[in-house]
Amino acid sequence: MPIGCSLGIEATPYFMQNMLGDADLIARFYRLHCALETGRDELHADELAIGAFSTLFRRHGNGGGRPEPAPQSRATLGRVIELMHARYSGNLGLDELAHVAGLTKFQLIGLFKRCIGLTPHAYLVHIRLNAACRLLKRGVPLAESALGAGFCDQSALTKHFKRCYGITPHQFASAAKTG
Secondary structure, X not given: OOHHHHHOOOOOEXXXXXXXXOXXXXXXXXXXXXXXXXXXXXXXXXXXXXXXXXXXXXXXXOOEOOOOOOHXXXXXXXXXXXXXXXXXXXXXXXXXXXXXXXXXXXXXXXXXXXXXXXXXXXXXXXXXXXXXHHHHHOOOOHHHHHHHOOOOOHHHHHHHHHHHHOOOHHHHHXXXXXX
């Protein structure tokens, strides 16, 4: 069970600082660490964990969900996403995407995870799946839809399609035909 459920909060807060000078909070986590290390009293350790994390979230958390990206981050992300939508069926590499963003590959992955919650590759797969759906709805054969959407072959499309939608592309195409 996520810790947020134990604390009565719906979403775990995000943090805008990665260094906290809160002596009381540090002492709470130290006591928790000692209790976990000895392992003698599980109830006490659970109570210390709830107390330490609720104090952390209350004092230093910045709300639930994702922080709003800065305007510059949104603009940078927009350029990369625009390129991904324009060239989804081609071979896009992380180097090229990072170059367009003016970031390192590591920074680009972090930007995507912070702003969208996915890596650039996972986001591109979703763009490609949407393109495959459009092709399949128009009656384009499965293998052609896979290649047209940027997948290397029909099996790659099927693997991602089933993972994302829970059905095969063939089942999707059949359902689209019937209406």
